[in-house]
Amino acid sequence: MKRRSALKKLGLLGLVAATTPAIAREVETKFCNVYTKYRPEIHNRNIMHIKNPLNPTKGELKHTPEIKVGNTDSRGYTLVEVTIGSNGIIHPSTSTHWIDFIELYKDGELIDKVVFEPGKAMGYAAFRVKLDGAKTLKAIAGCNIHGIWENSININ
Ligand SMILES: [Fe+2]
Structure with missing residues (x-):
């Protein structure tokens, strides 16, 4: 008041x-x-999979969301970072080829979605999430040319 x-x-x-x-x-x-x-300019909405998880190709690594769990703040929100590309192979962002969205799920529940314009930002998003004992985090990302890719990690 x-x-x-x-x-x-x-x-x-x-x-x-x-x-x-x-x-x-x-x-x-x-x-x-x-x-x-x-x-x-979104040419591919197929769900894509790594054909041989023991030996992923460079193209597969470039599209796999990498999920990193960071610190938890005093209010109980944990930093979760999603980068599209793994093992140091990062997906490009150009006017014709880019990551157009990233979604983050906690135990199957959508937490948030980030939408990207071509050539303006790399496929990266950071969230502050109340994990509340969640067991898994999943990220889904769309490449306008190479389809939709996902990755999950266990957190408990
Ligand atoms: Fe791509």
Whole structure:
């Protein structure tokens, strides 16, 4: 209530109320625009698998999500980083070939999804997740040319 009164005195209450939904709408619109704009360049939505897990190819390693679990903060949120590419073979991001999304799942439940535009960012995402005794983390990533790849790790 003190914060509300202070904002009211400053005349910012209306500004806060007016801008927050606008920002949310802008982000939502951007996501929709990214999907619409680049949809014709998404050429492969097949689920892909590593043919021989004991001897993956360079192309398979380049598309396999690598999941790293980091520290847990004082509120109980654990850093989970997902990089597309493993063993140091990182997937490129160019105007014609890129990782277009990364999803993170905890025990099969979708935690979040990140959408990428071509050539603007590498296939990397970091999340702060309440693991709450979860047993597995799974990441799914889409390459616009080479399909959809996933990887899971056990965390307990
Ligand atoms: Fe690719």
